[in-house]
Amino acid sequence: MNTACDFLVIGAGPAGMAAAATAARLGVTTLLIDDQPEPGGQIYRAAERRSENASGVSGADWLRGAALAAEFRASGAGYLPGNRVWQLEKGGRVCVTDGAKASRINARRVLLATGAMERPVPLPGWTLPGVMTVGAAQIRYKISKWTPQEGAWIAGSGPLLWLYAAQALEAGGTIAGILDTTPGANYLYALKHVAGALRNLHYIQRGLELQQRIRAAGIPVFRSVSAIEAKGDHRITAVRYLIRGQWHEKPAAMLLLHHGVVPNTHAAMSISAAHRYDDLQRCFAPVVDVWGNTSVKDYAVAGDCAGIVGAEASAIQGRLAALEASRLLGAISELQRDEQATPLRRSLLEHLPARPFLDRLFTPGETLLLPDDDVLVCRCESVTARQIRDAVALGCSGPSQTKVFTRCGMGLCQGRMCGLAVAEIVARARGASVCEIGVFNVRPPLMPLSMGELASLPVDDCFY
Amino acid sequence: MGTEMVTVYVDGQPVCVGELESAASAALGAGLDYTRTSPVTGERRAPYCMMGVCFECLMTIDGVPSRQACMVRVRPGMRIERQLGARVLA
Numbered sequence: 001m002n003t004a005c006d007f008l009v010i011g012a013g014p015a016g017m018a019a020a021a022t023a024a025r026l027g028v029t030t031l032l033i034d035d036q037p038e039p040g041g042q043i044y045r046a047a048e049r050r051s052e053n054a055s056g057v058s059g060a061d062w063l064r065g066a067a068l069a070a071e072f073r074a075s076g077a078g079y080l081p082g083n084r085v086w087q088l089e090k091g092g093r094v095c096v097t098d099g100a101k102a103s104r105i106n107a108r109r110v111l112l113a114t115g116a117m118e119r120p121v122p123l124p125g126w127t128l129p130g131v132m133t134v135g136a137a138q139i140r141y142k143i144s145k146w147t148p149q150e151g152a153w154i155a156g157s158g159p160l161l162w163l164y165a166a167q168a169l170e171a172g173g174t175i176a177g178i179l180d181t182t183p184g185a186n187y188l189y190a191l192k193h194v195a196g197a198l199r200n201l202h203y204i205q206r207g208l209e210l211q212q213r214i215r216a217a218g219i220p221v222f223r224s225v226s227a228i229e230a231k232g233d234h235r236i237t238a239v240r241y242l243i244r245g246q247w248h249e250k251p252a253a254m255l256l257l258h259h260g261v262v263p264n265t266h267a268a269m270s271i272s273a274a275h276r277y278d279d280l281q282r283c284f285a286p287v288v289d290v291w292g293n294t295s296v297k298d299y300a301v302a303g304d305c306a307g308i309v310g311a312e313a314s315a316i317q318g319r320l321a322a323l324e325a326s327r328l329l330g331a332i333s334e335l336q337r338d339e340q341a342t343p344l345r346r347s348l349l350e351h352l353p354a355r356p357f358l359d360r361l362f363t364p365g366e367t368l369l370l371p372d373d374d375v376l377v378c379r380c381e382s383v384t385a386r387q388i389r390d391a392v393a394l395g396c397s398g399p400s401q402t403k404v405f406t407r408c409g410m411g412l413c414q415g416r417m418c419g420l421a422v423a424e425i426v427a428r429a430r431g432a433s434v435c436e437i438g439v440f441n442v443r444p445p446l447m448p449l450s451m452g453e454l455a456s457l458p459v460d461d462c463f464y
Numbered sequence: 465m466g467t468e469m470v471t472v473y474v475d476g477q478p479v480c481v482g483e484l485e486s487a488a489s490a491a492l493g494a495g496l497d498y499t500r501t502s503p504v505t506g507e508r509r510a511p512y513c514m515m516g517v518c519f520e521c522l523m524t525i526d527g528v529p530s531r532q533a534c535m536v537r538v539r540p541g542m543r544i545e546r547q548l549g550a551r552v553l554a
Contacts, residue, residue, distance in 0.1 A: 035516060037537050042515055046484055049467065084535075117517050127520075129498040129510035136514035139534075143484045144493060234508050235497055264517075379512070380519060382504040412519040412530075447516075448530070 002458060005031040005078065007325050008094060008107035009318075010085055010267065013041020014065070014311045015303025016113035017072040019318035019325075024077035026326045031078040031105065033096060038081065039069045041115055042135065043311045045142045057166045057213070061311070068315060087444035088271050092298045097449060101456040109298055109325045112268055113318060116261040116304035119283070120417045121156075121364065122371045125230025126257065127379055134164045134258035147173025151253030153239050155179035155228045158260040158362045162210040169217050176252065177220040179241050181259070183365040184224050193356040200354035222248075226367050230255050259364050263305045266416060269442040271296050277435035280359035281308055282369070283420060284439060291324035292317060300324065308359070313351035316344050369424045377425070378418040380411020385425055392429040399423055399440045412448055415440040472542040487544045488514060488521040488533035496546065499523050499533065503550035523547050 009020045012034035020032040032039075040047045044065025054062040073079075080096070087095035092107040118135045125131065134154060140146040147168050153176050154165055165175055190197075197204055214221065227242035231249070239252040262283035269275065274287040274295035285307040292300040302321040303314030320341055327337040371377060373386035383406045391405040399415075399422045402408055408422060409415030415422070419439045427437040468483045474494040481490045488511040491499050498508035500522050511521035514534045521533040526543050529551035533544065 035535065049484065117515070118513065120518075127502075127507065127509060127512075129508050132510070132512050132514070136512060139514040140489050140492070143486060144482050144489050146489065146493065379509075380504075382502060382507075412522070413517065416517050 002104050002106065003031065003080075004106045005029050006108045006329050007031070007111070007322070008033065008092065008105055008109070009077075009111045009113055010034075010094070011041060011113035011115055011303075011305070012036065012039040012072075012079075012081070013043060013113060013115045013303060014068060014315040015115070015305075015318035015321075016041065016111070017068045017318070018315040019111050019113060019302055019322040020077040020079075021068075021072040021075035022319045022322035023326050023331075024075040026322075026331045028322075028326050028329055028331045029078075030075075031080060031107070032072070033080040033083050033085065033094075033105070035084045036081060039072060039079070040065055042139065043115075044068065045139060057163070057170050057210070064312070084447055085267065086446050086449050088267060088299070088446075090271075090297075095444075095457070097453050100453065102449065102453045104457065107298075108329060110300070111292070111318075111321050111325065112299065112301045112305055113303045113314075114264045114267050114305040115314075116308055117264045117416070118160075119259045119262045119364065119420065121257065121259040121368050122375050122377045122385070122418070122421050123228050123230070123257075123368070124372070124375055125232065125236065127376055128230050128232050128236045129234070130232070130236035130253060131230045131255045131257065134161055134256045135261075137256045138164045138167065141167060141171065145171065147171045148254055148256065149174050151176055151251060152256065153177055153179060153250070153252050153254070154256045154258070155181065155225065155239070155241070156258035156260075157182040157364065158258055159207060159358065160261065161258040162207060162214065164256075164258070165219070166210045166213045169214065169219070175214075175219050176250070177222060178214065179225040179228060179239070180221060180223045181225045181228070181365060181368060182223070182362060183226070186361050186363060189363075190357050190361040193360055196353035196355070197357035200350060200352075202350075203354045203358065226365060228255075228257075228368075259368065260362050261304065261308055262420065263307055265305065266414070266442055266446060268294060268299075268301055268305065269439070270444060270446055271299055273299065273301075277433075278307060278359075280356060280363060282363055282434075283308075290320075292321040293324065309355060310351060313348055316348050316351075319344055369421070370428055371421065371425070377421050378406075378408040378411065380413050380417070381407040381409075383408040383418075385421075388422060388425050389429050392426055396426070397430070398437050399426055402426060403440060409440050414442070414446075470538055470540045470542075472538050472540070472544055474544050475546055481538055483538065485538050486514070486534050487523060487525050487531070487536045487538060487542065490538050490542075491523065491533060491544050491546075498546070500547040501549055506549065522551075524551075
């Protein structure tokens with residue numbers, strides 16, 4: 001079965017929900033497709049289920065998420081949950097699957113709102129059972145109220161780490177200790193951007209308040225950690241960490257890692273949209289204009305997948321992209337677009353000025369970005385940093401060639417987990433910048449697809 | 465949260481979980497210490513990102529191998545099984 005719409009939005013997080021609701025309200029035939037069974041994305045996952053009981057450390061977030069979901073549901077936009085995109089084509093043709101049958105959506109305009117993912121940082125033992133990301137633990141909390149118990153350590157850096165720790169404690173969880181990997185020098189470097197932070201003081205106050213909650217609960221926090229290792233044979237049993245040249249070891253039943261979030265660029269890269277390397281966030285992001293238009297005709301991006309801005313700014317960016325789509329599709333004039341955009345741009349100023357400060361404060365340290373030779377970088381194909389460096393020594397000039405030599409990035413995750421690390425390793429080994437080296441080419445299918453699903457596409461579609 | 469409970473079978477054992485849970489969270493909640501072994505090295509692996517990115521949570525669900533368990537919401541009677549090594553092609 002094929003579907004047609006004027007405006008297709010991919011991803012039902014804050015940017016996607018806000019975009020779909022805005023365009024539908026302006027009379028544009030809009031469809032929102034998402035891989036989850038309910039709207040919210042990751043940050044507002046299950047927010048609709050929480051809104052009646054929204055108190056505590058994340059109460060305001062649940063309410064914002066529930067309000068966005070309600071606005072989207074009432075907007076008249078179409079909704080296709082539980083579907084995943086596996087190919088984006090020129091002219092707004094998008095191939096999706098519900099896990100059993102594939103189909104194609106013909107859209108005149110596509111908005112990618114695919115959000116963020118946690119930066120994967122390969123370190124010794126990160127593949128051991130009992131090691132997972134802070135984001136993963138938070139998802140478990142959102143869908144099952146799970147909290148960590150005895151022997152759980154949290155390690156890394158970034159706002160989500162502190163938010164999750166406070167959430168987990170509030171919900172009755174136990175944390176053995178926090179290993180803060182924020183390099184001490186970052187505080188100094190971030191000062192350069194302090195003017196922006198002072199304009200959005202609520203972000204700073206929130207961060208301090210979360211840390212205060214954790215201190216008040218008596219959770220030990222170790223600062224200036226420059227390396228982390230998970231130890232164990234079949235499961236984590238201990239965590240080792242390096243502070244000022246000295247290794248320490250503590251028993252551990254679980255290790256939750258977090259090294260900030262980076263844009264989920266897989267979809268945008270698959271259509272060869274131009275990308276830039278962000279030196280502060282140490283990641284790639286699509287090149288966009290003020291409306292989120294990419295370098296590829298008919299495709300725009302909004303929210304964290306266009307560069308990390310946080311949930312509230314993401315929703316605003318989604319609305320701006322929807323206004324532009326509505327103009328291009330003839331639903332509103334340029335003047336109407338600009339009039340409606342003015343208050344939105346003003347509210348972006350409540351969120352964006354603080355970004356450079358936060359980005360610089362939480363830029364991961366060099367030692368974490370460049371794993372030792374024995375560390376497994378590619379989890380799918382079990383390729384170590386040494387194998388990647390050996391491939392470079394043999395003459396590999398970039399990640400895609402390294403992939404051919406080592407199978408690194410050739411597994412089921414298609415390089416989502418190892419991509420940034422490989423770029424860092426190859427860049428350092430070749431004495432070039434990550435920007436010059438680039439990342440893996442992304443090709444469809446964007447996720448594994450069975451031959452049965454592929455064959456279920458209507459026959460006439462194969463010969464357009 | 466006011467959610468219903470459903471019964472699923474994790475490696476044959478019945479477990480009662482919330483209706484919002486994924487197969488991966490059900491497996492972890494049931495105490496499954498690992499959910500697959502790597503087809504390359506045989507090492508034990510467990511769900512890592514819980515949001516569809518890392519593909520570490522591949523399990524056999526209702527007889528279908530290599531499903532991303534974190535992306536599948538539980539249903540009453542669902543059979544969630546550990547996947548050892550590479551999937552077997554039917």
